[in-house]
Amino acid sequence: MLQVAILRQQTEWVKERLAIKNFSDLHLVDEVIALDDRRKQLNFQFDETQAGINKASKEIGGLMAKGEKDAAEAKKAEVAALKTTLQPITEQLAIVEKELQDTLVKLPNLPSALVPQGKTPEENVTVKEWGEVPALYEGAQPHWELIKQYDLVNFELGVKVTGSGFPVYKNKGARLQRALISYFLDYNTAAGYTEYIPPYMVNEATAYGTGQLPDKEGQMYYMPADNFYLIPTAEVPVTNLYREEIIKSEELPIKMTAYTPCFRREAGSFGSDVRGLNRVHQFDKIEIVQLVHPEKSYEVLDEMVAHVEQLVQSLGLKYRILRLCGGDMSFASALTYDFEVWSAAQKKWLECSSVSNFESFQTNRMKIRYKDEKGKSQLLHSLNGSSLALPRIMAALLENNQTEKGIAIPKVLQPYFGMDWIG
Template identity: 60%
Template sequence: MLQLQTIRENQEKIVDALKKRNFDAAPIIAKILELDQERRSIQTQLDNTLAESNKLSKEIGMLFKSGKAAEANALKEKTSNLKETSKQLNEDLTAAAAALQEQLYLVPNIPHGSVPKGNSEEDNEEVFSAGTIPTLGENALPHWELAKKYDIIDFELGVKVTGAGFPVYKGKGAKLQRALIAYFLDKNTEAGYTEVQPPLMVNEASGYGTGQLPDKEGQMYHVQADNLYLIPTAEVPITNLHRDDMFSEKDFPIKYTGYTPCFRREAGSYGAHVRGLNRLHQFDKVEIVRIEHPDSSYAALDEMVDHVKGILGELKLPYRILRLCGGDLGFTSALTYDFEVFSTAQDRWLEISSVSNFETFQANRLKLRFKDNSGKTQLAHTLNGSALALPRVLAGILENNQTDKGIKIPEVLVPYCGFDLID
């Protein structure tokens, strides 16, 4: 959420910057400033009313001490009216603040200056690529056919138990899944990230804190009886560990990693492009989250990108990195890099990671602050990235490493799996 003071001081700049998202912010910004003025006016009236009431209360006390009961009682009636007025003003202030907050939630984050203009994923900018795309034989299969051939993932059984998008991993498929999770966590902890195992459900305040609410509530599974949400990513509970916290400069950087299942309704997703592991309602992911000083957050973002590059290099998967354009940028992000692995059997790129800097956007919602060395309170910067999301990484491993003898396991995973071939 953008800071109100920033909006007051930079109205035109914000409207212009958000055009890169193809977002017309002018009407909402105008409404925010109008509601802000209304709220401040009510606050002034309330402050004046309370000040007058306090002043009269002191006068009443003095009059009673002086034996002027009649004059004191006359003033008491006036203070009673002021109390009614202040009660109404308090209610008006609460309503005005709620209306203002509602409008603030509608404004997306300001894109970083390096974000390219564009309308959709077609306009994203490739900034890096690595790895060799293998040449497969004529009998090469997509991962959902490989899963059936080697009996390692059962999509139909998942439909029976739950529904489409909830696969069952079996045998070496389950072991490979577990191996990837352990490998990712080990790589992350070796890089200085503290491992945490967060809850898989969050409350409404957590959803608002990281920006899933109110923007993406239709994509989250909602447990209505308890008003809890199944997490769409570990980013939500991990970042919310420090909601309402105050740090000092010496506490940075704060680095976490965590493995969780993730749950997404993926409403409206149909077609061949979402077959198999390409898009699921439940999937496993290992996340990295950082809380940083504003001066170092973009250096931290570069570190996170390099970290994911190192993992993909060890897995020997062909991949590329895209800088997302304004039209494809997530609501809360200032700058996002997407990692995509090439699926040779499907002949297309599959997104496997997003690494983002949210600057102060989430921190403002979370009230996640720090005191700088001069004692001034500032908002921290938050960042997160997938390191990595498992389904499409697994799809890439299965498809790109298939041979006539079976599916070769990347060398780095063999100690975690206990086998080097799925046959």
């Protein structure tokens, strides 16, 4: 959620920025300002009238104590009259405040100056590409064949137990998942991230805090009996741990990491995009989240990108880093870098991480603040990234490391996996 003050102070600049995100309802900016004007006006009237009521009520107390009954009754009539004028003001104020809120949440975050113009994923900018295309042997298979061949993941069983898109990991497939999770978490905690295991279901307030609600409820699994949502990413519960907190400056930055399963309904896609592990409804992901001083957030974004990069590199996977263009960025992000690993048998890039700076967009909703030198509360900046999402990493690992004899396990994973080979 954008801060109204910024819309007021830099209206034209805000519109220019929104245009880069291909946001066309620019009139909403003016609407917000108009609603805020109206809100202030009504709020003032409310305060003045309420002050009158409070004052008179106090006087009644004094009059009653002195036994001046008639004067007290006269005051009561005065209060009654004020209450009559107050009622429509209160009603109007509630309507305007709701409208203001509803309008404000429709505005996406402003893209940073680094965000390239563009509408489609093709217009993302590749900022780095690393690694060699693996030389595969004749007859190399895509990962959905490999997982059958080595009995690592069974989709049919998932369909039986739940439905399509709920893979069952088995044998060394399950073990590899566990190894990846442990390795990633160890890597993150070594870099100073505090490890958490959060709940996998969240309430409405939490889903609202990170921006899943309103609007995106269709993308989450929902449990009506308890009014809970299954988390689409650890970002949701983890960032909300600090919701409505004022954090001491000396405690910054807050660095958190968590492994969670992630649940996504996302219907729609088809073909090779959804084959095998490319897109599933339940998958595992390790997330990193930081809450930082606003002046540090871009520095920290670079640091997080470098952190994820070294992790991907350590697995020996070919990857590229993209700076997302305005049209491909998420609603809440100010700047996003996507990591894609090369899937050698599918011969395509698979997204395995997305690292974003949200500036104060999320923290404004969640009221996550710190005290500046003057003792004033200010919003922090929030950032998060995947380090990493497992299914596509697994797909790339299986495909890129396959040989006639089996699948080689990267050195860094061997201590976790307990062997160097799936054969």
